[in-house]
Amino acid sequence: MEPGAQDGIIVAPSPPGDGRLADNIVLFGRALRKAGLKIGPGAIADAIEAVEAIGIGSREEFHAALCSVFVKRHEDLAVFDEAFRLFWRSRDLVAKMIAMMSPVAPDHRQKEKPKPGESRASDALLSDRDERRPQREAPDIEIDSRFTSSGSEVLRHLDFAQMSAAEIAVAKKELGKLQLPLDRVRTRRFAPSRTAAKVDPRATMRLALRTGGALILPRFRRPKEIQPPLVVLADISGSMSQYTRIFLHFLHVLTERRRRVHTFLFGTRLTNVTRAMRHKDPDQALDECAAAVRDWSGGTRIGETLKEFNRLWARRVLGQGAIVLLITDGLEREGVELLSAEMDRLHRSCRRLIWLNPLLRFEGFEARARGVKAMLPHVDEFRPVHNLLSLADLVSALTAGRSDTYDPRRFFGKQ
Structure with missing residues (x-):
């Protein structure tokens, strides 16, 4: 390996001085790779050349240069921003010493909610520090765990937006273990039956023709039962992208094991x-979805996209008692008159409309937002979708039928 080669790449010569900027960029790229970003040796080399091209200027320019090279997917932007803040923070030793020696007043401010991607970024940056720390023999401690929660139980209640990279990987595996819904609806068609339910005249006459009418044995039929189509309309705007990506893994499992699952993504289109x-x-399925969508993590126009769906796709996919899963926070940025009309039309076109809202x-x-008020009267159920437990409840609801627990009318009095 040539001098200066790291991770299979040849690091460009550093500018004059004793700085280690190129080495730090290599370490930063490794941390992003651990956090789940798809970064190869070529991207790290391009990042070093980009920084050398723009020079050491403002922090915003340095952030933009690295972001343009390392971030390939919209959903990776939150993880990159948090990792950049943790890795490239200033090391002002004097200020820290003064802060340590000064008296500290108690902090009564409300703690901020962890940002999306913060756990993945911190795990990737601090994992090496934990590995280099000398191992100490821990004493044997007996713990009474009769009233404690297991790790899997905690994971079921953990918010998707606050999961680390390892927890997201475990959650994807847990989604594959969910018991899929066994819902069936009766159609106007018939299927052969061995029980004496209802005589099938045509099948009986066809069987009699084989024997020339000498022997007529009755044949029976029953109404045919099928799994209804499942149509999913998922919001991919900036406030919903974290939840929609996990939900797409759940839909991929459904699509593999169930026929007629139709998935639509919408933001501004x-x-x-x-x-x-x-x-x-x-x-690969999610990568192709991301490549097909141009407005991921952008704005949202719920009314316009529902109008397009009702005009172009409703008659094609909403037959035979279809169930519609609408995944959005309901924060419409335009007029709600169109949204209310299109929600009413969608509700009348399907057998069951379930609204999944992470809020x-x-x-x-x-329900104070105008968009939420306009949508609530036209849905059959109003459910959360933010963790594994809510998805498991959704699967049970698809099998059992409508539940009064999630009746949207319970929010009408709170408006």
Whole structure:
């Protein structure tokens, strides 16, 4: 290996001086790779050349240069921002010494909620520090765990947006173990039956023709039962992208094991990703979805996208008692008159409309937003979708039928 080669790349010569900027960029790239970003040796070399090209200027320019090279997917931007803040923070020793020696007043401010991607970034940056720390023999401690929670139980209640990279990987595996819904609806068609339910005249006459009418044995039929189509409309705007990406893994499992699952993504426009979701590899399926969508983590126009769906796709996919899963926070940025009309049309076109909203994870949620008020009267159920437990409840609800626990009318009095 040539001098200066790291991770299979030849690091460009550093500018005059004793700085280690190139080495720090290599270490930063390794940390991003551990956090789940798809970064190869070529990207690290390009980042070093980009920094040398722009020079050491402001922090914003340095952030923009590295972001343009390392961030390839919209959903990786939050992880990159948090990792950049942790890795490239200033080391002002004098200020820290003064802060340590000064008296500290008690902090009564309300703690901020952890940012999305913070756990993944901190785990990637601090994992090496834990590995280099000398191991000490821990004393044997007996713990009474009769009233404690297991790790899997904690994971079921953990918010998707606050999961680390390892927890997200475990959550994806848990999604594959969910018991899929066994819902069935009766159609107007018939299927042969061995029980004496209802005589099938045509089948009886066809069997009699084989024997010339000498022997007529009755044949029976029953109403045919099928699994209804499942149509998913998922919001991919900036406030919903973290939850939608995990939910797409759940939809990939459904698409593999169930027929007629149609998936649509919308932000400012509607995109049909049903064909992309049929790939066996979930990562490849989600990569194709991201490539097909141009407005990921952008704005949202719920009314306009529902209008496009009702006009172009409703008659194609909402037959035979279809169930619609609408995943959005309901924060419409335009007029709500169109949204109310299109929600009413969508509700009338399907057998069951379930609204999945991650904002329900907050206790004391109230339907105050104009978009939420316009959508609530036209849905059959209003459910949360922010952790594994909520997805398991959704699967049970698809099998059992409508539940009064998630009746949207319980929010009408809180408006």
